[in-house]
Each structure stands twice: as C-alpha cells, then as structure tokens.
Amino acid sequence: MTSIEAQVLQPYKYGFETNIESEIVPPGLNEDVIRLISTKKGEPEWMLEWRLKAYRQWVRTTEPHWANVRYGPIDYQAISYYAAPKRGPELTSLSDVDPKLIETFDKLGIPIEEQKRLAGVAVDAVFDSVSVATTFRAELAKSGVIFCPISEAIREHPDLVREYLGSVVPANDNFFAALNSAVFTDGSFVYVPKGVRCPLELSTYFRINARATGQFERTLIIADAGSYVSYLEGCSAPTRDENQLHAAVVELVAHDDATIKYSTIQNWYPGDAEGRGGIYNFVTKRGKCAGRRSKISWTQVETGSAITWKYPGCILQGDDSIGEFYSVAVTSQRQQADTGTKMIHLGRNTRSTIVSKGISAGLGQNTYRGLVKILKGADGARNYSQCDSMLIGDRCGAHTFPYIDVRNSTAIMEHEASTSKIGEDQIFYLRQRGLSAEDAVSLIVNGFCKQVFRELPMEFAVEAQRLLGISLEGSVG
Amino acid sequence: MSVAPMLEIRDLHVAINGTEILRGVDLTMDRGTVHAIMGPNGSGKSTLAQVLAGHPAYEVTAGTVRYEGQDLLDMAPEERARAGVFLAFQYPVEVRGITNSYFLRSAVNAIRKHKGQPELDALDFLEVLEEKLKAIGWDDSFLNRPVNEGFSGGEKKRNEILQLAVLEPRLAILDETDSGLDIDALKTVAAAVNTLRSPARAFLVVTHYQRLLDHITPDFVHVLADGRMVRSGGPELAHELEAKGYDWLRDGAVVS
Numbered sequence: 100m101t102s103i104e105a106q107v108l109q110p111y112k113y114g115f116e117t118n119i120e121s122e123i124v125p126p127g128l129n130e131d132v133i134r135l136i137s138t139k140k141g142e143p144e145w146m147l148e149w150r151l152k153a154y155r156q157w158v159r160t161t162e163p164h165w166a167n168v169r170y171g172p173i174d175y176q177a178i179s180y181y182a183a184p185k186r187g188p189e190l191t192s193l194s195d196v197d198p199k200l201i202e203t204f205d206k207l208g209i210p211i212e213e214q215k216r217l218a219g220v221a222v223d224a225v226f227d228s229v230s231v232a233t234t235f236r237a238e239l240a241k242s243g244v245i246f247c248p249i250s251e252a253i254r255e256h257p258d259l260v261r262e263y264l265g266s267v268v269p270a271n272d273n274f275f276a277a278l279n280s281a282v283f284t285d286g287s288f289v290y291v292p293k294g295v296r297c298p299l300e301l302s303t304y305f306r307i308n309a310r311a312t313g314q315f316e317r318t319l320i321i322a323d324a325g326s327y328v329s330y331l332e333g334c335s336a337p338t339r340d341e342n343q344l345h346a347a348v349v350e351l352v353a354h355d356d357a358t359i360k361y362s363t364i365q366n367w368y369p370g371d372a373e374g375r376g377g378i379y380n381f382v383t384k385r386g387k388c389a390g391r392r393s394k395i396s397w398t399q400v401e402t403g404s405a406i407t408w409k410y411p412g413c414i415l416q417g418d419d420s421i422g423e424f425y426s427v428a429v430t431s432q433r434q435q436a437d438t439g440t441k442m443i444h445l446g447r448n449t450r451s452t453i454v455s456k457g458i459s460a461g462l463g464q465n466t467y468r469g470l471v472k473i474l475k476g477a478d479g480a481r482n483y484s485q486c487d488s489m490l491i492g493d494r495c496g497a498h499t500f501p502y503i504d505v506r507n508s509t510a511i512m513e514h515e516a517s518t519s520k521i522g523e524d525q526i527f528y529l530r531q532r533g534l535s536a537e538d539a540v541s542l543i544v545n546g547f548c549k550q551v552f553r554e555l556p557m558e559f560a561v562e563a564q565r566l567l568g569i570s571l572e573g574s575v576g
Numbered sequence: 577m578s579v580a581p582m583l584e585i586r587d588l589h590v591a592i593n594g595t596e597i598l599r600g601v602d603l604t605m606d607r608g609t610v611h612a613i614m615g616p617n618g619s620g621k622s623t624l625a626q627v628l629a630g631h632p633a634y635e636v637t638a639g640t641v642r643y644e645g646q647d648l649l650d651m652a653p654e655e656r657a658r659a660g661v662f663l664a665f666q667y668p669v670e671v672r673g674i675t676n677s678y679f680l681r682s683a684v685n686a687i688r689k690h691k692g693q694p695e696l697d698a699l700d701f702l703e704v705l706e707e708k709l710k711a712i713g714w715d716d717s718f719l720n721r722p723v724n725e726g727f728s729g730g731e732k733k734r735n736e737i738l739q740l741a742v743l744e745p746r747l748a749i750l751d752e753t754d755s756g757l758d759i760d761a762l763k764t765v766a767a768a769v770n771t772l773r774s775p776a777r778a779f780l781v782v783t784h785y786q787r788l789l790d791h792i793t794p795d796f797v798h799v800l801a802d803g804r805m806v807r808s809g810g811p812e813l814a815h816e817l818e819a820k821g822y823d824w825l826r827d828g829a830v831v832s
Contacts, residue, residue, distance in 0.1 A: 519672075523632060523633065524669055525669045525671070527629075527630075527631055527632065527653060528665060528668070528669040529669075529671070529683075530630075530652070530653040530654045530657065531629050531630070531653050531654075531656075531657050531662075531663050531665075532657055532679075532683035532686075532739065532743065533654055533657040533658050533683045533684075533686035533687045533690070533743070534654060534682060534683060534686050535654055535686070536654075538682070538686065542671065542674055542679070542682065543671060543672075543674075545673070545674065546671050546672045546673030546674035546722065546723075547672055547673060548673075549673040549674075550673070
C-alpha cells in the first residue's frame, strides 16, 4: 500500500452499536410478515393491499445482476424485516424519546433534543425500522409544510399518500423497488404547499442498529406549484461481519415552477479490509418534474456501503423542466459502487446536467452508469454530462458506461470524461511547497470534487468534507 | 566569526531504480550567492535538484548534505520546504479545482504554522500577494485560475517564480526554468528572479543553456557531466561552454 492510499483508507468511525432492547420479528418473508408490519404500523386496508400486490410482483421477478458488482447470493428468508426499539406509552413529545436513542444520534452528530438541535435544520431520525423523533414540526406546520414519518403520513394524510406513492417508482419498477414496496417500514414524508419556500432544511438520518435485519426506507417528497424545498439524508450502521441489506425507494414530485434539492451523504458501514461485512445499498431514487419549469437536483456523496447500486434519476415531463445530478462516489478497500443517473427527457426544452466524480482507492471498484434518453416530443432538449474518475494506487478500478438514446434530432448532447491518477509527483509537488502528505491528498481530492461539494447545503458541505477527511476551499480565493 | 555555509554537499551519490546517476558530487554555497549548474542532457543536473528537494523516487547511496547546519537528507520534503528550501520545477504539476491563490495561501500557512506564526486569512493573504506581485511587476491574472491547469509552458514557469516570491525561501533551486520559454518570457522571468536576489537568499540555477545566465548573472558556474562536477569557475565558464559545447570536458581529466 502506498502512502497515498494509507491517507484515504481511514477506519470507519460510526461502527458502534447501541445496546437497546428491540422488538425484532423472526427472519423470513411471506404475506403474514407483511400483514404483521402493516398491523404494527396501524395502516389502513388499502395500504396493506398495496403492499401485498407489490409482494406478489416481487415473488415473480428475479434479482438483477447486470451491475458491475460481485457478491454472493442474498438469502431473503434469513433477513428480519422489522426491528424497532421497545418503548413504553406512545410518544407525545421529544422528551419521551429513550435517552439511549438520543445519545446514539448525538454521537452521530445528529442532535434530536430540542435545545441542541441544528440551527435551521429539521431532522427526522429513523432507527432500524421506525422513526424515533422529528424536530421542528410545529414550526414547519406554521407555513403549511408537512414533515413527518411516512408511517404517520399514511394514517394522517392518506389522500396525498395514495395519490403519489408509487407514482414515480411503481412497485413493479424493479426487483428491489418491489421488495421495498412490500416491506417498507419508515422514511420521511414531505409536502410543501403552493408557493411556499420551506423555511428550514429538512433532513432524515437513517441508522441501522439491529443484527440480521434489513432496512427498507421509503421517502416521498411533493413540492406543489411554485414551492421550494431542500432535503438531505444521512446514514450509518455498526461494524458487523455479516452483510446487511438497505433497499430504499425515494420518490420526488415537483409541480409547476417548483424546485426540489435532494442531497445524500451516504456513509453505511463499508465492510473491512478483507471485504467482510458491510451494507448492500440497493436503492431506487427517482424524481418527476411533472410541472413546467420545475427542477429537481440530486447531489450525492457516497462514501460507505460494501456495494452501492443506485441511479437517482429525473423524468423531465414538464416543458422547460430541469434535472441535475451531482455525484461523488468513493470506493476504497474492497468496496464496489455501480452508480449514476437516468435523465428521461419528455417535455420540450428540458435540460439536464450530470457531473459524476468517482474516486477509487485500495481494491475499490467504481462504476459510473448513466442513461440520457431524449424522447420524440422533447424538442430542444439539452444534456451535459461530465464523468471524471480518479485512481489512487494501482489495484483499484474505474469504469464508465454512458448510455445515450436520442429520438429527437433537435437535441443537443455534450459528454466529457476523464481519468486521472494521484501520483507521487503530484504529492511531491505540494509537499515541496510545505504541505503535509495528508494535506496534499486532501487538496487534490477537494479540487477534484469541488463541482459537487458546492452544490451541498452549507451545513452538510462541512460534513462531506469531514467524511473525506478533506479541507474545503474557503469562499475567498 | 566563522559562519557555516548555507549548503554543503559532500560526495553525494544518488541512484534511481538501481542506476547510479550522481557519483560523488561536492558543492558549497554561501548565503546571497548564485550558483549555476550546467551540463549536457543526462548529466544528473535535474537529479541533483530533485534530491535536494527530497523526491522519494531517488535513493541517496552515499554522501551528506548539510543545509543551515541541519542534515537535509534526514528531512521530509515538507520539512525542507518549511526550512526554506524551494524548488522551481522543470515540469510543474496541475491541481484541478484549486485556485492558485488558495494553494499559495495553504502553502504560506503551512510554513507560518511551522514557524509558530499565526495563519493568514484570505483577506490578509491577498494583501501580501498583491505586494509580491507588484514587486515582481506582474498582474493578478492567474491568481484565480486553477493551479497550472490549462497554463502554457511559459505561464507554468512564471507561476513557479510567483510561488518563489510569495514563499520567500532561503535556498531557491531553479530546475531548467528557461526551458520552453520564448525570449520575452525568459526576460520577464529573469527580471523577477533578479529582484528576488538578496544577501540572505541563495540560488542554485540548473540549466542546459547559457542564455538564462545572460540575464541572471551567476557568481559561480559548475559543470556536471556523468554524475560528477567536472569544472567550476566564474560566469566566464558559461560563455566558454556556449562556444565550445560540452564534449571537450568529457575527454579530459576530471577537474574539481
């Protein structure tokens, strides 16, 4: 291992386990388990039916293996599909939250106690299969913004959920989306009413804690006409020898003139140096720019997980709508990532921008896979794609699979790609100017990722910087 | 009062990938002096420059280098830089996405921190930078461009000299700074170097051609051939080489 590799292969800092009494359903998946989950969540009959239909679809589909990742078979009957910390009477305020959970989220840098909460950020904290706290709800309600666990939205806002759930990612979209639709447990629900600029950053933090469980996050965000919302998700999990499955579905809907900015800092446990353990992160995220001049912007910083399979995309349906995808994916040790985006242009004068930065170190394998599709009616559509790969050391890999499908001759497509290697010469140059080797690597990686980091909300840019162990460039200079 | 020389190289042997490049180099430099190292291609000139700066690819197999009384070979590259050793690279490296001014401030602050001085914030640093630019008569056009990215050969070399001006080293090593420069750029760079000459600062100018030395007059000229110093003299030696080439030195006995 070179000195440069040693810089980036830092130990995982979030691998602790919370010792809390949990209720875990026995492993295995069948219709009874789905009924049990639905009952535990107090769901109406339509929701149960929706889940069962998804389950029947899942049973008929097979796990996809076209991604450029390698892993052993997953035994879906060995996974527990519901785990929740035991608790006493129903929570009525944040002060009822188990102190152990508060302590856990504190340690992760996500304070959920009212007096410690992050300024300007409302947080929904999801622990295994349930949301344990959501801050700032009253304040958000003043402007009509709904921000709550999706389990609660199913009970309290059934009309909105029924209208939009599965409208962007239908249950039969793919194997993992079908699985999620059948067994999803918690995640966030956001509704921003017409003309409202959401006064706070919204954020959900997902924590897997229990052994031998899967986490099936479901998030649904609706931005009504002329509204704006910025949402961020973060995640982490304890260090374990076994692999754990995280199969999420995220759906976004933006109406006329609405903007959704969705940022992810993904830091699931990546497994150890020998490739033991780590999260399988098989995620379907998609946004629909339903309205004219609507905009959906995905920004992701993917540093964790043993395997990442994830393509946040945009369906650009409304005329003049805009889709964006900014990504930094880091694979070190034996991590594998196959990630990218799908931009589907349906409306006229729709525009999409893709900026993907892959960093591979150790034995990491990093794949960019992206689809840009311009359909017949999408007159004047434009896409700009940029895929850059950086290699650290000589045992890792970078791969790029850009798919372009254009069915309208007025489309304008641009694609740029580059591969670079942090070399001893580059490090030496910076050390010769007085920087330490660590700072030299930081500076190079920081420069490489800058286009993506500047898309993150300020509070989270700092988090991303800390995760990559790098120093953010000042605002002046 | 006896003062130790700034740089003292004794019997330096250096190899790369098992091949010996330098075979016993001796050189002594005092503060405020300008020494030129000339020699044919492959003589080991650039190797000497890189070894003094601490490039990890080179292996010192014998000999000593003392800089300001310290064992230079025992110091990491960044420790040498912080102690005032600067190398203007023959092939400066690009750093994408990082502006020149941010890079320079990071370097200045790394050195200030080492000296126990407070770090400069962006505004304070801008003042320092503008003063330096004025001193060498350059405008601020490349401060906000990414480090060396998309720079022409001449711009890269100018950028090295700008870094030299800002970092204020005590020993500045210029490795083929004239290569790839047209005559106007050469004059600009040389003029900047001349304004940076001072009694406290020594220069080691590595060059293949005499033309740079028309503009930066050295106090001493040394000729390196096949990894050894074969001739030392005053500025006139450079002119002699220009007239006769290097071959006449190779055939004769080694002169040190």
